[in-house]
Amino acid sequence: MTSSTDQACRTTFQLRQLIERGFQFLHPRDARGELAAVVGVRAHDTVIDVVRLHTEDDAVAMRMPADEVNVLAPSRFSWRRHGSAARVLDELLELPDDRTA
Structure with a gap:
């Protein structure tokens, strides 16, 4: 069994790997x-790769064509995963850079 501390460390490491690959991160806030x-x-x-982390257990990542109008709710994508942050980030990191939409 993996502790939440181990999970947080793993997710932090994965996010650092994404930053090294050129991901830029935003931190949108609600009305409060x-x-x-x-x-x-x-x-x-x-292509454009997008990942949204809502909680440790709710993350979604997508790869879509570069001409997609709405990257947060695309009408087209070539790859999409939803699940725990660790699993989604693992799969996103496994995508080859040369893969296109």
Whole structure:
């Protein structure tokens, strides 16, 4: 069994790996000023990769064409995962950089 501390360390390491790959992160807030999510975006080649972390157990990541109009709710994507932050980040990190939409 993995402790929540171990999980947090793993997620932190994964986020650092994404930053090294060029992801830029935003921290949108709700009307009360509370953190709503952590959102990472990276545009490369002909695609955009987006990851949204809501909680440790609720994350979503997508790869979409670079011409997608709404990157937070795309109408088209070539890859999408939803699940725990650790699992989604693992799968996002496994995507090859040369893969296009």
